Amino acid sequence: MKNFAGSLRPLLLWRRWVGGLGVLLAQAGHAQNLFQGQEALFTPPLSYVVQHTTQALTLDGNLNEGDWQRAPWTSDFVDIEGAAKPRPTYPTRVKMLWNDSTLFIGASLQEPQLWATQTHHDDIIFKDNDFEVFIDPDNDTHQYFEIEVNQLGNIFDLFLPKPYRNGGDALVSWDAPGLRTGLRLAGTLNQPRDQDQGWTVEMAVPLKALHVGYDWHAPAEGTRWRINFSRVEWDVRATPTGYQKQLSASGQPLPEHNWVWSPQGVINMHYPERWGYLQFTRQAGTPFQLPYAEQQKPYLWLVYYRQQQYLAQHQRYATTLAELALPPQVTLGAQVNQLQLAATASQFAATITAAGHPTIRLNQEGLVQTLKP
Incomplete structure (x- = not known):
């Protein structure tokens, strides 16, 4: 019962959240701001x-x-x-x-x-x-x-x-x-x-x-x-x-x-x-520094969240970014980032790439990996 009790609370909450995400995604698909309707999931x-x-x-x-x-x-x-x-x-x-x-x-x-x-x-x-x-x-x-x-x-x-x-x-x-x-x-x-x-x-x-x-x-x-x-x-x-x-x-x-x-x-x-x-x-007064990769990852998580909703609605994953109402390029700071999606009905992997930075990949299980050049 310990394993069941420990996993039941987050599992039920996850199902409830996915079920309610459809309205948010419908709004976000027509918005200039890609994160509109999901701001709470993307606060820094x-x-x-x-x-x-x-x-x-x-x-x-x-x-x-x-x-x-x-x-x-x-x-x-x-x-x-x-x-x-x-x-x-x-x-x-x-x-x-x-x-x-x-x-x-x-x-x-x-x-x-x-x-x-x-x-x-x-x-x-x-x-x-x-x-x-x-x-x-x-x-x-x-x-x-x-x-x-x-x-x-x-x-x-x-x-x-x-x-x-x-x-x-x-x-x-x-x-x-x-x-x-x-x-x-x-x-x-x-x-x-x-x-x-x-x-x-x-x-x-x-x-x-x-x-x-x-x-x-x-x-x-x-x-x-x-x-x-x-x-x-x-x-x-x-x-x-x-x-x-x-x-x-x-x-x-x-x-x-x-x-x-x-x-x-x-x-x-x-x-x-x-x-x-x-x-x-080890040095007093050191400020926090946010790596560029951490600024890129929200776009991968946007793909992930939209894929979960797409799966709930269509019983399969989207195979193109267009089906998720997402563009193939996003500008972060002064750099253009390439956003790509490779997918089948049951699996997907999204990547984001910018010149001079490693490619980052996220798959259908939410696993984040930094790829070697």
Whole structure:
């Protein structure tokens, strides 16, 4: 049941999103702006430049060492769908550090009601209020990692060979070897008679733990990963014996709130192309730099999203860009980029090429590859 419960939520949300995309695509096909109607899926991901540390950090949730104090906070989390939705009720923010072996994550979550019920490793932690980390070290949307923690400090960690939307099945048996966490609760857990202030998470993720099936390389100066953070928040009410989730008129728990660092644009964390950027540095004051390839990729994702809708409508993929109402050339900055599509009824590969830059390819499973010249 764990595998089923872990995959059901994103799968249902993916089906609901694809079903509603038809109207958006019909509008976009007649618009000069290729992204019109889908703007939420193409907002620029946020970025964080993580500083190197040589300081010994105590995993206690206090974040009071000097390097932690100097590390900048992210902006406050927003609704998973983005700016069109109300801002979260309670602030959440994150900061990060790294050393030669570890990525350190510190998170501050304001919370007036501290409670947790999931008590075992690899329980479905998002049944509680939780904090979640998603990491794709090679930025290809496949072979990525998810780590969840609740206010008891229990961990749900899993590896995904590919997203659920592409038929991926979470490997719950994967554990992040060497993972360490520390929590600080500002309040009392599972005590509804008082009002709490919040909780702080401190997490040490071994860098070598974040690879399965491919060679591991330590981050170099300027290395970029994709990363995002999510907070699941349930509406609860206090009772004489604890907390209970608030129910709808049908007697089911109200849907959870999903608050994230970099907005996904859709109620689904398993769109790795929508995650933020993490850039590693050893030099103070280093700015984030967005590679040209990352500016090209949205056009490939536009092909991908339109192909999913075309498949839903016609039971096959489009074999030409014209069927998707997309042009063969797009201008990015001062450069003309060639957009090409090779497809059969059941498969496709889209590429984008600009002079002086490697060709980038994306296929029907959402796998992103940079092709060698």
